[in-house]
Amino acid sequence: SQTIHQWPATLVQPVGSPLSLECTVEGTSNPNLYWYRQAAGRGLQLLFYSVGIGQISSEVPQNLSASRPQDRQFILSSKKLLLSDSGFYLCAWSVRLGWELFFGSGTQLSVL
């Protein structure tokens, strides 16, 4: 069966510090991979998605970037965090031609 791992679960970072969140998927090949952000009490906002190694599409211009160095690994990064980057970050995967998303457990990021 497929599983998705996302870490860390919580993170407190000062403004201006770098960020690296990692997500890996097991039990499937060639998945589509996604990064979402969820603000408190609001819906999910798509940040990035990837259909293959090195292929990243950005939905929202911002202080963040994403990379996919391996087929089942997706990384969310920032060189300098802003207060507005605080939120709940979710990694998700889907099969290549499917729409159903399967989410990781999320990372609660607090930028202070």
Place this chain on the structure above:
Amino acid sequence: EDQVTQSPEALRLQEGESSSLNCSYTVSGLRGLFWYRQDPGKGPEFLFTLYSAGEEKEKERLKATLTKKESFLHITAPKPEDSATYLCAGPGSARQLTFGSGTQLTVLP
């Protein structure tokens, strides 16, 4: 513009008190409607996919239905463990799901 709207924003029920959550959408070329359950501090858990008007799917005390313009998530005789935020989503353009803001359900014992 693709839009998914959920109502109510919050719902409090007594244990055993059945009710329905609504999801209306204006997603062009709808290719499915998805329901998720999200517990506090966790990622959304996939519940159902509905592809065509008239389709229904059930899981325990939950039943999802779909019309041409909206979907309902019916909760029959809910229990406190059904308390969660329920999200619906529709596939929009550019290979992404458009999510509603969710309905926060609280079931009181």
